[in-house]
Amino acid sequence: MTPRAPLHGGTLLVPPRQRLPGAPGRPRRVAMLSVHTSPLHQPGTGDAGGMNVYIVELAGRLAALGIEVEIFTRATSAALAPSVELAPGVLVRHVAAGPYEGLAKEDLPAQLCAFTHGVTQAWAGQVGRLTAERWGVPLVHAMHTMAKVKNAALADGDTPEPAHRVLGETQVARAADRLIANTQQEAEELLHHYDADPDRVSVVHPGVDLERFRPDGSGVEAGRAAARARLGLPAHALVPLFVGRIQPLKAPDVLLRAVARLLEERPRLRERIVVPVVGGPSGSGLAEPEGLQKLAARLGISDVVLFRPPVDQGRLADWYRAASVLVMPSYSESFGLVAVEAQACGTPVIAAEVGGLPVAVRDGVSGLLVPGHDPADYARALRRFADAPALSVRMGEAAARHARSFGWDTAAAATAEVYTAAMRERRLVG
Structure with missing residues (x-):
């Protein structure tokens, strides 16, 4: 048996x-x-x-x-x-x-x-x-x-x-x-x-490893600029980041659809947005590992999406620091370690209001919680960061303080x- x-x-x-x-x-x-x-x-x-x-x-x-x-x-x-x-x-x-x-x-x-x-x-x-x-x-x-x-x-x-x-x-x-x-x-x-x-x-x-995942010693804003320079990202771009396995459960497609919707509303934003997707296919995503790239092409946003394979934790910390906001539209998360890692680096989070994410993210303080998975709602959240770049720094500083309780x-x-x-x-x- x-x-x-x-x-x-x-x-x-x-x-x-x-x-x-x-x-x-x-x-x-x-x-x-x-x-x-x-x-x-x-x-x-x-x-x-x-x-x-x-x-x-x-x-x-x-x-x-x-x-x-x-x-x-x-x-x-x-x-x-x-x-x-x-x-x-x-x-x-x-x-x-x-x-x-x-x-x-x-x-x-x-x-x-x-x-x-x-x-x-x-x-x-x-x-x-x-x-x-x-x-x-x-x-x-x-x-x-x-x-x-x-x-x-x-x-x-x-x-x-x-x-x-x-x-x-x-x-x-x-x-x-x-x-x-x-x-x-x-x-x-x-x-x-x-x-x-x-x-x-x-x-x-x-x-979360608070020694590895932390803001740069010079502070959230200066640390973000330094991380972007190391990764070759534009200094003043809106950078919504996805980190995780490429599978339906993690819903990276929701982020891409939200970005496409945002660019329809704000065409000029295309000149100053970069969307890194850091992770590899997993679970149902293994059946069509290029599925997300094909979606980006169909949505007409391949020019702003940057696909990168999984990286070690030291390099991952730099991706977190470089981002304007981490986007985590998962359908299910028991806790959401990625959300806490990003916040520990001084990066706010837009996350689905599911599972443990309402514990990991302080809504309105260290990030924004979104009920459901409608790309329009995520586009609306992203618009707040696009319209007020200082919001990312202010929430990022609060995010770093919030993450300190999760050692x-x-x-x-x-x-x-x-x-x-x-x-x-x-x-x-x-």
Whole structure:
């Protein structure tokens, strides 16, 4: 029988091989399970995205707290080393489970038995509820996204999440000792869609690397000019930026349609607008990777749209700093790390009023929230920045202040407390 283990990720609190310095009562060692995608993959490519950033950053900050972390992920190449040190105290283990290449995420459940076997052979953890029961250790699970929530807000042309994922998430929600939700809304969705026990749900906001993602030392306005010079962007242009995977869920087409509408109303704006799209095809977008370029051509805006492949986080910070505004018209976002990263760099955000984005963005202060996905509404929001360039700087300064409350150290400490509570309750029950 195929085990219905977490399709995204979970954490198992396992016996320590050695004692590391840390707070009394906290776990000394955890196994993180990332079946969906490897934390070593470049965010913005394939199925890699915010979850990769979440796992890498959280693991590193937990290790800094004295909690040894081993991340188990499926091997996608025979050339991969069995284990890779990601950071001091953080080890990534590659588990052979299914073919190395050509395996879609929808096919992952068929490989979970093999993945479970591979993980248990490494003596560091188990996959989901079956192995948590076998070892008698607590299971803490975090849903990166939820199938039922995504299916309730599908974009045109997107593919619904399969029934086996819904079943797997339901079983894990019932079996986990603790469930971590990114926001209060996500906690309510766990209760509503998965009948989760409210006493076992904890809200922990994800964080942002505030050392990497920050305004230039000379301030938002001067830093923007410097970043534009480095990237070869016009100094005084309106630069609405899209960052993320190119797929219907993220709705980059909404931005392009909004820009086309704005240029119909303001033809002269064409001389001073550049629209960078930074990211690669993913999910449904893999079927037609040139689809967005073709849309830009049909809309007559190819001359102002700048397509760029995914970049490392250091380069990404410069794209954020260079932008007048980040546009994030997603149909579903559990939190929206990209929105917080941009704000941390001093860039305001225009975002869809969905999922965790109302938490990530302070409407009217650090950015603008848009109900729905009508390009006309996004064009109207963009017009505000086109008509008042100073708005971008003013909101950008407020955005940087807002983002300071989302540091990874705070997120890691709160997550460690959830682990501690799970261990305490397991001992009491035992």
